[in-house]
Amino acid sequence: MPIARKRPNAPPLPNGPPKNARQNAPPNGPSRLPPTRPPPRKTPRRQPRAAEKAEADKAAADRAAAAERRAAAAAEAEKAEKAAAEKAAAAEKAAAEKAEAEAKAKREAEAKAAAEKEAAEKREAEAKAKKEAEQAAAEAKAREEAAAERKAKEAAEAKAAKEAAEKQAAGSGGSGGGGAAANGPPLSQGEKDGFRVAVEACWNRGSLSTEASETKVSIAFSMGQDGKVDKGSLRMHSHSGGSDAAAKQAYEAGRRAILMCEKGGYNLPSEKYNRWKDVIIDFNPSGSARIQ
Numbered sequence: 001m002p003i004a005r006k007r008p009n010a011p012p013l014p015n016g017p018p019k020n021a022r023q024n025a026p027p028n029g030p031s032r033l034p035p036t037r038p039p040p041r042k043t044p045r046r047q048p049r050a051a052e053k054a055e056a057d058k059a060a061a062d063r064a065a066a067a068e069r070r071a072a073a074a075a076e077a078e079k080a081e082k083a084a085a086e087k088a089a090a091a092e093k094a095a096a097e098k099a100e101a102e103a104k105a106k107r108e109a110e111a112k113a114a115a116e117k118e119a120a121e122k123r124e125a126e127a128k129a130k131k132e133a134e135q136a137a138a139e140a141k142a143r144e145e146a147a148a149e150r151k152a153k154e155a156a157e158a159k160a161a162k163e164a165a166e167k168q169a170a171g172s173g174g175s176g177g178g179g180a181a182a183n184g185p186p187l188s189q190g191e192k193d194g195f196r197v198a199v200e201a202c203w204n205r206g207s208l209s210t211e212a213s214e215t216k217v218s219i220a221f222s223m224g225q226d227g228k229v230d231k232g233s234l235r236m237h238s239h240s241g242g243s244d245a246a247a248k249q250a251y252e253a254g255r256r257a258i259l260m261c262e263k264g265g266y267n268l269p270s271e272k273y274n275r276w277k278d279v280i281i282d283f284n285p286s287g288s289a290r291i292q
Helices: 050-174 188-198 246-262 270-276
Strands: 215-224 235-240 278-283 289-291
Touching: 050 289, 188 289, 235 246, 246 270, 246 278
Parallel strands: none
Antiparallel strands: 215 235, 215 278, 278 289
């Protein structure tokens, strides 16, 4: 608050007329001057009291303190806002890092699962291929062994038949009773082939199972002089290369062939009847028949 300047006091007014007032009065008599009034006294300006000054100082201090508080509050608010922004940024960064880590873990898990699946499929394929190869090798070996066994058996049967024929021929010739004339000469190869071809014409191998088609069966039967088959004499003489069930299936196919192609009787030379009245036919997996 401004402080009023102190003005000098006005000089005191005289209590009466001036000393020379009578001297200067008119000569005609005493002068009658109007009474003079003293000038109004000026009231001096009141000086500020100590309380007012203290109050003013306090108000100024309060204003300064309020300004400081506002500044501090603003700084605190700015600080809090900055801290909140930093916290939000940190949380956002943490969330992004977590999402990236989860995505990475998911990719790695998917890649691992795909690799394991591929490895399992590869192992399965290799195992399957190995099993098939082993099975094919075993089947090939079994076929080779069966073929070798059939060959050996056919050779043994052919040798035994030849020895039996030679023995029978030798016995008949030495008996003096006609020898070859009693049984007739043996069937020629051409006559055997004609008989075989006639039977093969009715042999349906397409109806056989895989195992039956790889099974050799020998069928024995008897015929009359008219070349007709004695149906009751048909029987399985032997079999090889397959199970009993497969042999039975192969036998039925051969039996049907013999009966179907018989027609009015097989065309065989009557003079050699004793050579073909009892017959054994081998039905081989190769698709050919053989007359024993």
